[in-house]
Amino acid sequence: MAEEDSSSSSATTSREQEQLENRNLIVPSVAADHHTDDLTEASTTLSGFASVKLGTGSVKKLVIRNFKDKPLILENYTEEAWQKLKEAVQAIQNNTSVQYSLEELYQSVKNLCSYNLSANLYKQLKQLCEQHIRAEIHQLREYSLDTGPFLKKMDKCWQDHARQMSMIRNIFLFLDRTYVFQISMLSSIWDMGLELFKSYIIRDQNVQSRTVDGILLLIEKERNGEMIDRCLIQRLLSMLSDLQIYQVSFENKFLEETNRFYAAEGRKLVQKKEIPGCLYHIKNLLEEEVDRVRAYLSLNTQKLLIAIVEKQLLGEHLSAVLQKGKDVFKAFYKKDLARRLLLGKSASVDAEKSMLSKLKQECGTAFTNKLQGMFKDMELSKDTMIQLKQYMQNQNIPGNIELTVNILTTSFWPTYIPKEIHLPPEMERLQENFKNFYLSKHSGRKLQWQSTLGHCVLKAEFKKGKKELQVTLFQTLVLLMFNEGDHFSLEEIKMATGLEDRELRRTLQSLACGRARVLIKNPKGKDVEDGDRFFCNEEFKHKLFKIKINQIQEKETVFFSS
Known part of the structure; x- marks a missing residue:
């Protein structure tokens, strides 16, 4: 045989x-x-x-x-195969079309690896990538001295590099999963690309300094009220994070600049004679920094950042601020804390408790006990929601609206004036279901709904695509009307929603005259006038999927008047 x-x-x-x-x-x-x-x-x-x-x-x-x-x-196959691969890699690096199919290139890599040429193939590929990156750094060194153009060039360089290495890795996937995987001292093709980029560009002192200093300059401009390209900063900081040099190259400098900036702000605030304006400014600054973390900074930076802001604006100057008006400060802080807790805008629980500890020394336990009661209410509300969900399942209560209720102890929280509104039938049923559930467990208690604190997430479908709108309850009542009709007058909306006139005009202004205009007002204008008509903006578009539509804020001066 x-x-x-x-x-x-x-x-x-x-x-x-x-x-x-x-x-x-x-x-x-x-x-x-x-x-x-x-x-x-x-x-x-x-x-x-x-x-x-x-x-x-x-x-x-x-x-x-x-x-x-x-x-x-x-004979000559090795040279021919490598020449084909080299041409493909260079085409990718130069953003030109590749002459060969991915299958053909992949097969060439596989063939070379099958004949024990993996080590040389990896070495040749690394040299090719290295030559390209070395050429890129020369362009960056000689690029525009202006911060904006330089940062955009840096961003494009990084985005192109990431895209190119992903395509190159697809071609050399067989090499990556066999030879490279078996040699512990070798970096994967993707990591090799990162290491080369880090070595030749980010570690170049000139390029690194211009990149980090440029980002810090943009952040300072934003803190001073200028509009900047947040997406650009986010991408550049993600680059530093991917290269594992975010902390050493950026975060330390950023925190130093933050400390310097808010030390100067703190000195300015102490010199202000108007207490309400001073405290309102502090509140805005704290909210801006939390928003900044969420927009483009690393979450690990948040705790250090908030600690610096609190120290400079409150820690070192708290006594001077409180001496100007403790009562005003108490009322303001209580109202603002309530807002942060109810809207989920608190920077962190640790930061809030740290602040309570300082307030306890200055304002006494009677004041801080009420603030601690607010935290306790929020924790109990979470437990109540778990029980409510189980109750509705046991009762087979239908519904496609997810309800979340915060139960607030009146003595702990600021005073809110109840406002009568006309809820849709589905929302009224949900409120009634919750009332029956809650009073069955706590007989003798009285529930009073605070419509001014309500907020919703609406799913909306426009011609340009679907969106999620984060809106107040008042904004919700107005928007839901456009499920039933194409356009309504101011008077028709007022009749249907039951909103008080001033509240309704502010609400319509936020929906039709703000940045995210989901409604169209006719005639056009910044203010809502009698006789105005409102239409659904079918052509609405926005780069984000989840969009928060802020309510037009009333002036806070009335709250502080004596």
Whole structure:
């Protein structure tokens, strides 16, 4: 019996085999004679039975056995395969079209790896990437001295690099998953690209300093009220994070600049004579920094950042501020804390408790006990919501609206004036269900709904796509009307929602005259006037999927008047 080779079922004569050996060829299969690039791991010659007719007409069996060693690669194949791969990599780096298919390039890598050329292939690829990145840094060194253009060039360089390395890795995936994976000292192709970028660009003192200083300059401009490209900063800081140098190259400098900036702000605040304006400014600054963290800074930076702001604006100057008006400060802080807790805008629980500790020394336990009661109410409300969900499941109560209720102890929280409104039937049923559930557990208590504190998430579908709108309850009542009609007058909306006139005008102004205009006002204008009509903005578009539509704020001066 002849030895069988499961990889094929064809054979050659001994003379043909001798000729093939002399020509230094590999024959994967007879059908593949004209596909010189389709080299595979099945590189041994084929074996099996072959019936050869001789001149006399007799039949003699010929057995073809496997080579003891792998045949050699086609002459010049290594150079040709690498040249093809090199052209493809350079095309990707230069943003031009690649002449070869991904399958063809992948097969070339696989062939070279199959013949123990993986080490040299990895080395050649790394050198190719290194040459390209070295050329990129020369462009950055000589690029515009203006901060804006330089940062955009830096961002494009990084985005292009990430995209190019992803495409290159797809071509060399076989190398990455075999040879590179087995050698612990070697970096994956993606990590190799990151390390080269980090070494040749970010660690260049000139480029690194211009990048970090440029980001800090933009943040300072934003703190001073200027509009900046937040998405650009977010991408650049993500780059530093991906390269694992966010903390050492940026965060330390950023915190130093933050400390310097708010030390100066703190000195300015102490000199202000108007207490309400001073405290209102502090509140805005704290909210802006929390928003800044959420927009583009690392979450790990938040605790350090808030600590610096609190220290400079309150810690070092709290006594001076409180001496100007403790009562005003108490009322303001209580109202603002309530707002942060109810809207989920608190920077962190640790930061809030740290502040309570300082207030306890200055204002006494009677004041801070009420603030602690507010925290306790929020925790109890979370437990109540879990019980409510179970209750509604047990009662088989239908509904496609998810309700969240915060139960507030009147003595702990600021005084809110209840306002009568007309809720849609679905919302009224939800309120009634909650009332039945809650009073069944706490008989004798009285519930009073505070509509001014309500907020909702609405799913909206426009021609340009679907959006999630984060809105107040009053804004919700107005927007839901446009499920039933295309346009309404001011008077019609007032009748349907039951909103008080001033509240309604502020609400419509936020929906039709603000940044996110989901409604269209006719005639156009910044103020809502009698006779105005409102239409759904079917052409509404926004770069974000989740959009917060802020309510137009009333002036706080009335609250502080004496």
